Amino acid sequence: MKLLIQNGHVLDPLTGLDDISDVLIEGSLIVKVEKDLSVPADRVIDASGCYIMPGFIDLHVHLRDPGLTYKETLGTGGRAAAHGGVTTLCAMPNTTPITDTKEMVEELHRRAEVESPVHVIQLGAVTKGEQGEELADIQGMAEAGCHAISEDGKSVMTASLYRKAMRLAEENGLSVFAHCEDITMVEGGVMNAGQKAKELGVKGITNSVEDVIVARDILLAKETGVRLHLCHCSTADSVKMIEAAKKEGLPVTGEVCPHHFILSDEDIDVNNGQYKMNPPLRSKEDVEALREGLKNDIMDVISTDHAPHAEEEKNLPMEKAAFGIVGLETSACLTYTELVEKGILTPMQMAEKMSYNPAQILGLKDKGSVSSGKTADLVIFDPAAKYSIDKNTFLSKGRNTPFDGYPVKGKVRCTIVDGKIVYNQKGV
Numbered sequence: 459m460k461l462l463i464q465n466g467h468v469l470d471p472l473t474g475l476d477d478i479s480d481v482l483i484e485g486s487l488i489v490k491v492e493k494d495l496s497v498p499a500d501r502v503i504d505a506s507g508c509y510i511m512p513g514f515i516d517l518h519v520h521l522r523d524p525g526l527t528y529k530e531t532l533g534t535g536g537r538a539a540a541h542g543g544v545t546t547l548c549a550m551p552n553t554t555p556i557t558d559t560k561e562m563v564e565e566l567h568r569r570a571e572v573e574s575p576v577h578v579i580q581l582g583a584v585t586k587g588e589q590g591e592e593l594a595d596i597q598g599m600a601e602a603g604c605h606a607i608s609e610d611g612k613s614v615m616t617a618s619l620y621r622k623a624m625r626l627a628e629e630n631g632l633s634v635f636a637h638c639e640d641i642t643m644v645e646g647g648v649m650n651a652g653q654k655a656k657e658l659g660v661k662g663i664t665n666s667v668e669d670v671i672v673a674r675d676i677l678l679a680k681e682t683g684v685r686l687h688l689c690h691c692s693t694a695d696s697v698k699m700i701e702a703a704k705k706e707g708l709p710v711t712g713e714v715c716p717h718h719f720i721l722s723d724e725d726i727d728v729n730n731g732q733y734k735m736n737p738p739l740r741s742k743e744d745v746e747a748l749r750e751g752l753k754n755d756i757m758d759v760i761s762t763d764h765a766p767h768a769e770e771e772k773n774l775p776m777e778k779a780a781f782g783i784v785g786l787e788t789s790a791c792l793t794y795t796e797l798v799e800k801g802i803l804t805p806m807q808m809a810e811k812m813s814y815n816p817a818q819i820l821g822l823k824d825k826g827s828v829s830s831g832k833t834a835d836l837v838i839f840d841p842a843a844k845y846s847i848d849k850n851t852f853l854s855k856g857r858n859t860p861f862d863g864y865p866v867k868g869k870v871r872c873t874i875v876d877g878k879i880v881y882n883q884k885g886v
């Protein structure tokens with residue numbers, strides 16, 4: 459099977475190609491990236507006016523499978539990913555039960571091959587049952603191909619145990635993806651501590667809840683040599699600490715989610731659980747620091763922290779609602795609208811932060827690039843499409859987003875995984 463994509467604007471972070479080109483795919487591989495390729499093909503796609511980027515690699519997704527499949531499944535989450543231009547995703551282990559054994563990781567990888575149209579890398583938990591007491595089988599999960607371990611949903615609060623986990627992760631070639639939250643400091647907080655929380659009469663979560671664990675985890679990474687990826691960074695001081703760690707040459711990377719670089723706590727007008735997530739929407743100063751951090755490449759990755767919940771778990775006031783919002787189907791258009799259109803990121807930086815850098819962090823040498831010899835995981839993205847986000851178009855089971863009705867520019871037209879079209883907008 460030969461697939462020819464013509465006249466797209468290729469953005470390839472690996473070679474630096476940033477120009478109109480054709481892309482020829484044979485089987486599951488990209489075989490040629492050249493202008494005016496006139497070769498016979500089984501299928502031709504006209505990508506005029508669109509970018510051709512390496513498929514997005516989302517390092518932070520909650521698929522809720524097994525156990526919480528009323529919120530999402532490998533199938534619905536996988537189809538939502540394809541709709542959002544995501545060709546590989548990392549599934550967090552806070553499932554029911556917690557994914558903390560070699561067998562569970564293997565089983566999820568087996569099922570994902572069949573049930574999900576996009577690649578799924580299942581991450582393993584750091585401790586058994588995410589209880590923070592006993593280490594999970596880190597070596598076994600590494601053998602099952604988990605690439606990284608994470609306690610996402612919480613931090614491993616005992617530093618000595620986390621240090622042991624980091625040593626084992628390092629020995630087994632795994633990264634540690636860190637959720638940074640000192641649970642002893644939350645004290646019932648449900649949104650950012652500030653004027654807005656006071657006005658709404660709810661308890662606040664201070665920046666230091668995140669910052670003290672970011673500091674600790676960077677120091678532990680320095681001692682153990684593990685490659686540390688800091689999840690969903692939300693504060694100005696997180697950016698500062700990552701900058702300092704990089705200056706020291708430590709293998710530390712930082713991720714930002716669209717909601718944290720777009721919205722601040724001031725956007726929460728009424729006590730509405732759709733704006734509740736962990737970490738919370740911060741101050742305008744924090745939002746500005748995250749944007750600057752992305753622009754200056756201190757922050758390496760844009761991921762979603764796609765956290766689907768049922769309607770009855772979110773249509774509640776802040777105090778009662780579940781933490782988390784969906785993101786797989788809105789991250790590309792929000793990033794394009796808020797960062798590229800506003801001149802904060804170049805289109806190439808968007809491809810770096812949504813695909814190339816995540817591929818590097820996971821050690822996926824065959825992904826994150828539109829160049830010959832790489833796996834044909836691609837997204838065709840139309841930067842001119844103008845519309846408003848409509849949660850009813852989502853393929854995810856989750857509809858929990860504060861961005862419903864939000865005006866955006868930029869739309870995923872087509873998503874290709876292993877040379878096969880897994881999402882194609884009608885009429886293309």
Ligand SMILES: NC(=O)N[C@@H](CC(=O)O)C(=O)O
Binds near residue numbers: 611612763765
């Ligand atoms: N981000 C959230 O608010 N919620 C996540 C957990 C997490 O990412 O920490 C979830 O699993 O729902």
Ligand SMILES: [Zn+2]
Binds near residue numbers: 637736
């Ligand atoms: Zn988290």
Ligand SMILES: [Zn+2]
Binds near residue numbers: 518520550610611765
């Ligand atoms: Zn998460």
